Amino acid sequence: AQKITQTQPGMFVQEKEAVTLDCTYDTSDPSYGLFWYKQPSSGEMIFLIYQGSYDQQNATEGRYSLNFQKARKSANLVISASQLGDSAMYFCAMPRGGATNKLIFGTGTLLAVQP
Amino acid sequence: DTGVSQDPRHKITKRGQNVTFRCDPISEHNRLYWYRQTLGQGPEFLTYFQNEAQLEKSRLLSDRFSAERPKGSFSTLEIQRTEQGDSAMYLCASRRDTDYEQYFGPGTRLTVT
Numbered sequence: 138a139q140k141i142t143q144t145q146p147g148m149f150v151q152e153k154e155a156v157t158l159d160c161t162y163d164t165s166d167p168s169y170g171l172f173w174y175k176q177p178s179s180g181e182m183i184f185l186i187y188q189g190s191y192d193q194q195n196a197t198e199g200r201y202s203l204n205f206q207k208a209r210k211s212a213n214l215v216i217s218a219s220q221l222g223d224s225a226m227y228f229c230a231m232p233r234g235g236a237t238n239k240l241i242f243g244t245g246t247l248l249a250v251q252p
Numbered sequence: 253d254t255g256v257s258q259d260p261r262h263k264i265t266k267r268g269q270n271v272t273f274r275c276d277p278i279s280e281h282n283r284l285y286w287y288r289q290t291l292g293q294g295p296e297f298l299t300y301f302q303n304e305a306q307l308e309k310s311r312l313l314s315d316r317f318s319a320e321r322p323k324g325s326f327s328t329l330e331i332q333r334t335e336q337g338d339s340a341m342y343l344c345a346s347r348r349d350t351d352y353e354q355y356f357g358p359g360t361r362l363t364v365t
């Protein structure tokens with residue numbers, strides 16, 4: 138069965154600095170994907186970035202990039218040039234597999250950006 | 253912006269009452285998901301619709317929970333005889349067949365007193 142592990146309950150970063158949020162996963166599927174979502178205090182889950190297991194290059198979306206290391210089963214999110222508005226919960230997720238592609242989530246990392 | 257919408261955003265109810273939540277997915281998305289999120293946890297899958305067909309239900313979805321998606325458009329999630337343990341954020345998400353990412357609504361925060 139798939140499993141997502143986020144070992145950092147909370148992180149601090151200074152504004153304008155880069156920060157890495159860790160995510161490790163476990164799956165027996167040969168093909169899979171990994172997602173990162175941001176959840177501000179308002180509660181909405183905002184899609185940030187997706188990485189497919191067969192993608193040759195690490196995914197990037199603006200200030201977000203994924204440090205995907207397949208052999209280590211890790212998919213860490215890198216946020217460059219942190220902004221105050223980046224303060225939020227961040228969740229790593231992957232589809233459980235099968236036809237539904239329902240997502241399983243880690244427990245999240247609370248990021249606080251300090252001025 | 254025609255993102256996923258949910259109504260109501262907040263609901264406070266007394267134990268034993270019935271509640272119903274609504275989700276309007278992005279219009280061209282035929283796949284719809286409900287998740288539940290309790291404090292300090294990531295969302296957990298509840299149920300899934302492809303068009304109007306409910307194709308999967310989690311074991312978390314007890315007999316007191318029912319979900320529908322008539323005509324494959326909006327969806328409703330009803331909880332009967334609410335219990336304090338039902339207090340949570342209920343999130344709806346939708347996606348297209350051709351996309352991987354699910355787009356979430358703002359959620360309905362339920363408090364059972």
